[in-house]
Amino acid sequence: MTCGGLVAVVLGMFAPTPSVAIECGNNRSHNVFMGTKTVADQLLFMDKAVKSGTIFLTASGDVSSGKLPKNISYIEVIDGNTDGKGGCAYLANGGVGKNNASFHLKSQRGGGYNFTVRLYGKLQ
Secondary structure (H helix, E strand, O other): OOHHHHHHHHHHHHOOOOOEEOOOOOOOOOOEEEEOOOOOEEEEEEEEEEEOOOOOOOOEEEEEOOOOOOOOOEEEEEEOOOOOOOEEEEEEEEOOOOOOEEEEEEEOOOOOEEEEEEEEEEOO
């Protein structure tokens, strides 16, 4: 094994794993909802992430809110592909109770993804 190959294996072993993942393939839409949304909550962040697919490959990308003015109380990640061919969203950092959230998005093999990420919190 070359030195570069050994480094790749070691880095792969210690790479951080996502804390939350949508279970892919169990339903036609891969939506995720975390926390509790109340009438006092307001939209803190929204991003629409769309990526085309490539035959035999998975598409991936990241969405990050950056630092928000208030803590997050509710997260929704909506899969725009409702035919079962959407992707998966993994909460990589932050989340409910924090003032930031980052998601790693990944398509199914050969497909693309179409997610809308919304983060809510109280702006008191």
